[in-house]
Amino acid sequence: MVAAIRAGIAYAIVVFLIGFGLGTFRVLLLIPHVGETVAVILETPLMLAASWFVCRWCVDLLDVHRRVGARAVMGVVAFTVLMLAEFGLSALVFGRSEEAEFAASYSSVSGAIGLVAQIIFAIFPAAQIWRHGD
Numbered sequence: 414m415v416a417a418i419r420a421g422i423a424y425a426i427v428v429f430l431i432g433f434g435l436g437t438f439r440v441l442l443l444i445p446h447v448g449e450t451v452a453v454i455l456e457t458p459l460m461l462a463a464s465w466f467v468c469r470w471c472v473d474l475l476d477v478h479r480r481v482g483a484r485a486v487m488g489v490v491a492f493t494v495l496m497l498a499e500f501g502l503s504a505l506v507f508g509r510s511e512e513a514e515f516a517a518s519y520s521s522v523s524g525a526i527g528l529v530a531q532i533i534f535a536i537f538p539a540a541q542i543w544r545h546g547d
Contacts, residue, residue, distance in 0.1 A: 414483060414486060416475045416477050416478070416483070417483040417484070417486040417487040418486065419475050420471040420475040420477045420538070421471075421487040421488065421489070421490025421493075421494065422490060422494055423475065423492075424476075424487065424497040424547065425490070425492075425494035425498065427467045427471070428463065428464050428467050428495065429495055430458070430497070431463045432460055434478075435456055435459060436456070439452045439453070439455075439456045443455060443456070449521075449523045452523075454526065455529060457530050459528055460534075461533060464533075464537055465537055465541075467468075468538055468541060472484075472486075472487070472541060481539055481542065483495055484538040484539040484541070485539055488535040488536060488537070489535065489537040491534065492531065492535035494533070495531060496531070512532070
């Protein structure tokens with residue numbers, strides 16, 4: 414179970430850093446030209462593809478057992494760490510210090526797309542139990 418926790422933390426941190434880079438590109442270059450919702454729609458498949466490969470790398474590197482329990486722990490830890498990192502960034506950069514204000518950011522179309530992508534991100538460790546080629 415320790416491997417699953419470590420993998421979840423590593424998975425979340427690496428994906429958060431990738432998301433920070435892509436998010437900067439989205440905010441500075443895409444949103445002014447195509448709007449927020451279209452920019453998020455364009456970014457989401459890239460983030461999910463990156464998440465899939467980072468998940469696979471973390472599972473393999475940290476030797477997470479191929480069992481639903483271990484992979485579920487990895488996904489829950491990763492989701493929790495990712496949400497905490499996003500809340501911290503939201504408070505530092507955007508001044509959203511209240512939990513309600515942070516949660517409200519998910520009520521827009523682009524926010525809802527992002528939240529669904531984060532839930533899919535959390536499911537990837539368990540989904541990869543069935544991948545072939547190992």
